[in-house]
Amino acid sequence: MKNNQIFFILFISLGMISYAQETEEEVDPAIEVIAADACECLVDIKLDAAKKKRYNSINDCIETASNTFQMTEGIKNTLGIGKDSTITNDIIIDRDKYKREVQSALLERCPKMKLLMSSDEVESEVSISEKKKAVEFYEQGMDFYVKEDYKNAIKSYKKAVRKDKNFAFAWDNLGLSYRKDGQFKKAVEAYDKSIELDPTGAVPLMNKPIAFLMDGKLQEAILAYQDYIRVFPNDAEGYYGISRVYIETKEFEKALDNILNAFVKYNEVNSPYARDAEHVIQVVYNNLKENDMLSIWDQYLKKYEVTVGE
Structure with missing residues (x-):
């Protein structure tokens, strides 16, 4: 900007x-x-x-x-x-x-x-299965997932990947279902399977750090967000997510740097998520103030050309 x-x-x-x-x-x-x-x-x-x-x-x-x-x-x-x-x-x-x-x-x-x-699922060569039974189990899993029946969704997605171990979308949704069911370690394992098949898969790369975060593994979440940012350096989502983890680890300067970066990127594509970024900026500001760190505030606003009105 x-x-x-x-x-x-x-x-x-x-x-x-x-x-x-x-x-x-x-x-x-x-x-x-x-x-x-x-x-x-x-x-x-x-x-x-x-x-x-x-x-x-x-x-x-x-x-x-x-x-x-x-x-x-x-x-x-x-x-x-x-x-x-x-x-x-x-x-x-x-x-x-x-x-x-x-x-x-x-x-x-x-x-x-x-x-x-x-809706950020981008299809690749390994995204969709050509095996009829794998697709049927995948669709069953989607029906269960929509109904918030995550245990049965897990069973269906597991059947799908047994029929086709290279079915990336099924691994993605298996990971999402495990996460919703509170099985964070298994969620990460499913995301890793999908990433092995497609190292640029947005869904597993974005959801892996969320699973780590929900499991209280903050440093692992940071590393996973850094992986996402390396693959998608122009996407605001990685910067937004990692800024929230940095708030938890009390690394407020890094949180400020990343959330302002996310805010600018959201606005560049006219994304409604800029509203969420504003909320996080507020949280970072309050933490900077409480920790006598406001001296860096103007520096980063200038860096990202963001103007704040009081």
């Missing part, structure tokens, strides 16, 4: 994450209306679309929903409807503010949004 700076609001007066977090009573009704409308729009976005295209389509839906809301409220006021509303005939929507808050609402409450943001 060399030509323009990225801006976000930092609530430095609070000792916790406060950005874009409100109780149900405090949620702006306009955000709920726009988010509900945008969520319906997301249905038409294909899961297998390229990541950047998905992000752009998501934000197009938010923009359309915001425009529709603004137009509808303007008509209501012109007709004298809803006079108790705080919206006037001169409706002005702070688009950046609304966009951030609608993105957060969608990430929390829109099922299709969650699917779109988690």
Whole structure:
């Protein structure tokens, strides 16, 4: 980001994450209306679309929903409807503010949004099996997984990889199912099998450090995130994930460096996950402040050309 700076609001007066977090009573009704409308729009976005295209389509839906809301409220006021509303005939929507808050609402409450943001499976030569029975067991596993029946999902995926030991997607989903079932060591073993088949597989490389983290193995998680970053140096996910581990290990300078890198990269591709990065930046700031380390704050903001408003 060399030509323009990225801006976000930092609530430095609070000792916790406060950005874009409100109780149900405090949620702006306009955000709920726009988010509900945008969520319906997301249905038409294909899961297998390229990541950047998905992000752009998501934000197009938010923009359309915001425009529709603004137009509808303007008509209501012109007709004298809803006079108790705080919206006037001169409706002005702070688009950046609304966009951030609608993105957060969608990430929390829109099922299709969650699917779109988690669909990163990229097919390779070993991803899909040509063996009919392996595919049948794989599909059974997917059905169990969707129903959150992880034990039966594990049984089905194990049958799939017995039929075809080179079925990478089955190893991936076996790892995900083990992780959901709390069997973190076995999850890592399954991810490693998939990585052996395809060293550039995004799903096992990203989920392996998560399994280590959930198992309390922080140093192993850091090394696994570093592996992901080596393969995908331009993807924000690795930097975001490792920054959270560095918070746990109290390596706050490394956490700051990586989360700002993630924040910039998310914004470069118009990713809604920039909202999550803002939350983590807040946490890092609070830790720097508590540990008398704020002297490095401006240095890293300058490095990544990020502007903070108080």
